Amino acid sequence: MVGRPAVPEVIWARPxxxxxxxxxxxxxxxxxAAAVRIADAEGLDAVSMRKVAAELGCGTMxxxxxxxxxxxxxxxxxxxVSGGYEYPEPSGDWRADLxxxxxxxxxxxxxxxxxxxxxxxVYGFSPNALRYLEYALSCLDGVDARFGEKMELIAMxxxxxxxxxxxxxxxxxxxxxxxxxEEQENAVRTGYLISQIATGKYPRMAAGFAExxxxxDLDGVFDRAxxxxxxxxxx
Amino acid sequence: MVGRPAVPEVIWARPxxxxxxxxxxxxxxxxxAAAVRIADAEGLDAVSMRKVAAELGCGTMxxxxxxxxxxxxxxxxxxxVSGGYEYPEPSGDWRADLxxxxxxxxxxxxxxxxxxxxxxxVYGFSPNALRYLEYALSCLDGVDARFGEKMELIAMxxxxxxxxxxxxxxxxxxxxxxxxxEEQENAVRTGYLISQIATGKYPRMAAGFAExxxxxDLDGVFDRAxxxxxxxxxx
DNA sequence: ACTGCACTACGTACGGTGTACGTAACTACG
DNA sequence: CGTAGTTACGTACACCGTACGTAGTGCAGT
Numbered sequence: 001m002v003g004r005p006a007v008p009e010v011i012w013a014r015p016x017x018x019x020x021x022x023x024x025x026x027x028x029x030x031x032x033a034a035a036v037r038i039a040d041a042e043g044l045d046a047v048s049m050r051k052v053a054a055e056l057g058c059g060t061m062x063x064x065x066x067x068x069x070x071x072x073x074x075x076x077x078x079x080x081v082s083g084g085y086e087y088p089e090p091s092g093d094w095r096a097d098l099x100x101x102x103x104x105x106x107x108x109x110x111x112x113x114x115x116x117x118x119x120x121x122v123y124g125f126s127p128n129a130l131r132y133l134e135y136a137l138s139c140l141d142g143v144d145a146r147f148g149e150k151m152e153l154i155a156m157x158x159x160x161x162x163x164x165x166x167x168x169x170x171x172x173x174x175x176x177x178x179x180x181x182e183e184q185e186n187a188v189r190t191g192y193l194i195s196q197i198a199t200g201k202y203p204r205m206a207a208g209f210a211e212x213x214x215x216x217d218l219d220g221v222f223d224r225a226x227x228x229x230x231x232x233x234x235x
Numbered sequence: 236m237v238g239r240p241a242v243p244e245v246i247w248a249r250p251x252x253x254x255x256x257x258x259x260x261x262x263x264x265x266x267x268a269a270a271v272r273i274a275d276a277e278g279l280d281a282v283s284m285r286k287v288a289a290e291l292g293c294g295t296m297x298x299x300x301x302x303x304x305x306x307x308x309x310x311x312x313x314x315x316v317s318g319g320y321e322y323p324e325p326s327g328d329w330r331a332d333l334x335x336x337x338x339x340x341x342x343x344x345x346x347x348x349x350x351x352x353x354x355x356x357v358y359g360f361s362p363n364a365l366r367y368l369e370y371a372l373s374c375l376d377g378v379d380a381r382f383g384e385k386m387e388l389i390a391m392x393x394x395x396x397x398x399x400x401x402x403x404x405x406x407x408x409x410x411x412x413x414x415x416x417e418e419q420e421n422a423v424r425t426g427y428l429i430s431q432i433a434t435g436k437y438p439r440m441a442a443g444f445a446e447x448x449x450x451x452d453l454d455g456v457f458d459r460a461x462x463x464x465x466x467x468x469x470x
Numbered sequence: 471a472c473t474g475c476a477c478t479a480c481g482t483a484c485g486g487t488g489t490a491c492g493t494a495a496c497t498a499c500g
Numbered sequence: 501c502g503t504a505g506t507t508a509c510g511t512a513c514a515c516c517g518t519a520c521g522t523a524g525t526g527c528a529g530t
Contacts, residue, residue, distance in 0.1 A: 008415050008423040013430075021506025022496045048487060059509040061489080070488065071412070120405045125428050130437055137439035147443035156460055159398040167390075170355045177306070180243050188243040193360050195248075202365055204372035208382035225391055232463035256477025257525045283516060294480040296518080305517065 011072040012127060024066065026056055031066055032080035035073055036112065043176045044114035047073070078118045079126035081108055087135045095230050097139035098153075101132075102161050102226055109165040113173055116166040119158075145233075153233045160229055164222045246307040247362060259301065261291055266301055267315035270308055271347065278411045279349035282308070313353045314361035316343055322370040330465050332374035333388075336367075337396050337461055344400040348408055351401040354393075380468075388468045395464055399457045 016028055034055040039047050049070060053060040067073045085104050090097050109115045123129060136154045143150065175182035197206045251263055269290040274282050284305060288295040302308045320339050325332050344350045358364060371389045378385065410417035432441045 008413075008420045010424055010427040013427050018506060020496090020498055020504070022508080024507070049489080050487080053509095061491095061510075062508050064489075065507055071409075120409070121402050122405055122409055122424070125424055125431070127431075130431060130440070134437045134439055137443070141439075147447040151443070152456060152459065155402075156463070159394070159460075163394040163398050167356050170357055174306075174355070174357055178243075185243045189245055189357070189360055192245045192248050196360070196362075196365060202369045204369055204376075205365070208372070208386070212382045221387060224387065225394075228391070228464065228467035232467045253477060255475070255525090255527050257479085259478070284518080285516080288480095296481075296520095297479050299518075300478055 009068065010125065011067070011075055012125070025058065025062075026066065028066065028076055029080065031056065031063070031073070032076040035077050036080055039077065039114045040112060043173065044117055045177065047077075047114075049073075074118050075123055075126060078115065078123050079128045081112045081115055082126065082128035082132060084108060085128075085132060085135075087131070090139045090141065092142065094139050094143055095234065098136065098157055098230065099226060101136060101139065102157050105158070105161045106165055106222065109162070110169070113169045116162045116169070119162045149233075153229075156229045157226065160222075160225050164218075164225060168218050168222075244303065245360065246303070246310055247360070260293065261301065263301065263311055264315065265291065266298070266308070267311040270312050271315055274312065274349045275347060278408065279352055280412065282312075282349075284308075309353050310358055310361060313350065313358045314363045316347045316350055317361065317363035317367060319343060320363075320367060320370075322366070325374045325376065327377065329374050329378055330469065333371065333392055333465065334461060336371060336374065337392050340393070340396045341400055341457065344397070345404070348400075348404045351397045351404070354397045384468075388464075391464045392461065395457075395460050399453075399460060403453050403457075 017024060031052065035047050035052050038051055038055060049063050050060045052073065053063045056063070063073075067076065085101075085108070088100075124133070133154065136157075137150060140150045140153070145153075171182055171186060175185055178185060196202065197209060200206070252259060266287065270282050270287045273286055273290060284298050285295045287308065288298045291298075298308075302311065320336075320343070323335075359368070368389065371392075372385060375385045375388070380388075406421060407417055410420055413420060431437065432444060435441070
């Protein structure tokens with residue numbers, strides 16, 4: 001099984017335990033949890049096969065018995081953190097239910113700031129992603145709309161969550177790979193922005209910042225964007 | 236200048252040509268163009284300092300005279316492809332103007348499929364990003380809304396563009412790093428999805444795919460999402 | 471005109487990465 | 501009971517970003 005397959009393979013279709021040979025020392029959940037610990041502590045780029053193996057206490061190449069390629073490790077990680085959602089019985093108010101679900105997803109991504117980078121429709125097949133999707137659909141049970149329309153709504157809600165969280169954490173995540181602090185970086189960048197605006201080449205931005213310079217309320221921005229998406233489906 | 240700075244620095248604030256020393260052999264535009272060529276041809280992960288230097292025909296470490304860190308190379312790349320937009324005089328119909336701008340951005344990202352991965356508010360300071368923003372604001376000149384509201388609209392439009400393009404190209408980009416073709420990968424993944432749905436654990440998805448199984452019209456999905464965002468600002 | 475310094479150019483080297491390959495030990499099935 | 505298929509893992513390769521040192525170049529100040 002250590003020989004990498006020459007034909008496509010979905011990791012979820014692989015049996016966790018093969019019939020023959022010694023019993024595996026770790027479960028997929030163990031491996032995902034180890035990788036998640038590293039990513040939470042040091043960022044996604046710090047997740048290497050060597051480090052995950054060390055975290056588990058096994059040789060680097062042993063990991064390849066469980067995970068054929070690093071891509072699959074990412075898939076395990078994303079599924080693992082997608083397993084923490086609560087799915088209360090839908091209330092009948094689909095807007096409130098979707099808002100609650102979106103807030104759960106946003107909170108998850110703030111806990112695991114690498115998750116937005118892994119968000120991809122490719123991973124939409126993982127067990128927990130399917131559960132999430134099915135639950136979101138169940139929130140829309142009473143809604144009179146075609147299936148395709150419901151899926152487009154769910155996709156837009158998910159899109160808002162990941163883009164906004166990605167933006168919210170962008171500078172913080174970036175500063176992980178930089179030799180100076182986030183505050184220093186921000187100060188320099190806004191300083192440059194101000195100098196550019198002062199050139200007069202961007203009059204509307206200049207006027208805008210003069211009129212409305214306050215700090216941004218990220219929670220408010222997110223909630224407004226989410227409500228707008230829901231509005232647009234609620235005619 | 237080869238000594239990396241210990242203090243934050245925005246590459247755009249660096250003069251292209253220093254007073255002393257030999258005249259630089261390349262411009263920032265040359266370097267960005269070389270990196271863009273590589274990324275277009277082989278994907279973003281193929282963009283390495285060595286390859287860009289080879290493409291330019293100089294030694295690897297010479298690149299560091301122009302680009303203090305690889306992050307800055309990304310910033311140059313993103314700004315370079317953001318320089319290809321056309322900014323026609325706003326027509327007075329702000330919805331049509333923003334739709335046209337969004338379509339330009341979408342087309343750009345389809346030409347440069349690595350661009351969504353680099354999309355980050357951090358790069359919103361680059362010269363061409365500022366031009367883009369100022370133009371989008373100019374499309375909203377006649378609209379009676381506060382500056383903050385206009386910025387939120389523009390952000391949502393940009394968000395829709397990048398998320399949807401990222402989804403559209405996800406499997407194709409992914410297959411670049413995989414030893415088998417996109418079609419093979421897709422076949423296996425949808426096969427697994429079908430097998431999962433057939434378990435009965437996801438009744439709503441099962442019903443949905445039975446009712447509405449057709450292939451997805453990506454252009455239509457994108458346009459509908461975009462219109463919904465515009466609707467939600469158009470009361 | 472000359473000196474000095476800031477800059478360009480770039481070879482070498484270090485510590486990291488994903489993973490191909492080979493070998494040894496183990497266990498369930500024929 | 502053999503043996504095939506698995507687990508375990510050390511070694512090795514190609515590639516990465518980039519620190520550091522050295523050599524050459526041309527403007528600024530004297």
